[in-house]
Amino acid sequence: MDEQRLIARILDGHESDYGYFLERYGGEVFAIVSRLVPNREDAEELTQDAFVRAYSRLDSFIGRSSFSTWVCRIAYTTTVSWLRKKRIKYLSIEDKPNLSDREVDEVLDNESRLDELRNAIALLRPDEQMLLELYYFESRPMADIAYILDVEPGTIATRLHRIRRKLYTLMKHGKDNK
């Protein structure tokens, strides 16, 4: 059955039909939340929160995006506000304007530094980590990424470029270079 029609049925009182969305998109949402919240129990709780919130706002889903993108956006905002409450500090790094793209690519494409890269990603802000997750690992379309992160689609490429430079700085000079 078409998802939009299924949503109409749920809104009409067939609450149990929501199980379809939980089964189908639960894993996807959990993967996104786990990227920002490594603790498994917290990530499960936040995934559940996102689906409960999505259910309570189901009447506001107008099909501007797919259900999966919509629920991912809710999961992202839920997770970010949870992280904000936890007062987790993230590094803020000044962008170095004189840095060439070749220099950045050389460091980021060095396969022997995978662990360093992984550690550097963990130090990025939640929105930056989420952008990498959605773009590189989930290979989502730019429009979906922009909708989930609530940013202009035209700024995604610039943001990715800035993140790559930030990762370079973190890998080259470590945490001390703030």
Added chain:
Amino acid sequence: MLRALEPKERPSLPSNFAYTTMRRIRLERQKSEQRQRIVAVCCVLAVTILGIGGLFYMFGATIWQSMVTISKRPEDLSLALPTFFCLAFFALLNRWLARHYVGRNKT
């Protein structure tokens, strides 16, 4: 190289995730219905009290005078008993309809 960091296996949710989430959704719905019911009762009470209070504030003396006059003539109270039964019947009918039709739409 960033793509090389993609996790080999996606983290998976426990098998009862859908069941526990649906249970939580039901609980949340019941709580919100309870809240709405309390708000509705409070609103009805507030409006009733304000309405009756307003009537007494504006026409208190006249209402009191009429009640005293009616109580002095018992034949004017002959309508009170049928009115009471009529209201009780409507209250019961309303309860029966709500239970049979409103409750049935919630799955």
